[in-house]
Amino acid sequence: MRHPLKRARGLGSAKDGTHHFILQRITAVALVFLSIYVVWLVLSLAGDDYATVRATVARPWNATLLVAFLVASFWHAKLGLQVIIEDYVHTPGLAAASQLAVIFVCVLAAIASVLAVIRIALGG
Numbered sequence: 792m793r794h795p796l797k798r799a800r801g802l803g804s805a806k807d808g809t810h811h812f813i814l815q816r817i818t819a820v821a822l823v824f825l826s827i828y829v830v831w832l833v834l835s836l837a838g839d840d841y842a843t844v845r846a847t848v849a850r851p852w853n854a855t856l857l858v859a860f861l862v863a864s865f866w867h868a869k870l871g872l873q874v875i876i877e878d879y880v881h882t883p884g885l886a887a888a889s890q891l892a893v894i895f896v897c898v899l900a901a902i903a904s905v906l907a908v909i910r911i912a913l914g915g
Contacts, residue, residue: 818867825860854912865901
């Protein structure tokens with residue numbers, strides 16, 4: 792038997808944890824493969840001049856995979872930091888402010904990073 796007071800106080804499952812868990816795992820799996828690619832790309836470009844690196848990043852497949860890596864990285868970071876804040880920040884105002892800060896920082900950093908790759912890819 793469940794006590795109706797639990798429902799009235801809003802305690803219990805928010806019915807969103809499974810979706811969050813799955814998204815975090817999907818981004819983690821994507822990052823395994825994309826990180827291997829990025830490490831390989833960086834190591835293969837070690838010692839090359841600026842023009843060569845720029846031309847390599849400008850290739851469509853390289854630019855696409857770099858953008859995918861950046862989006863997955865910032866999305867995964869946002870999901871992970873959200874869980875940390877939910878678990879360890881118990882002051883409601885501070886928790887809300889922290890969640891908003893994480894979202895804004897991750898979105899702005901992702902946009903700046905993706906625009907940098909796009910600018911290189913388009914030759915700007």
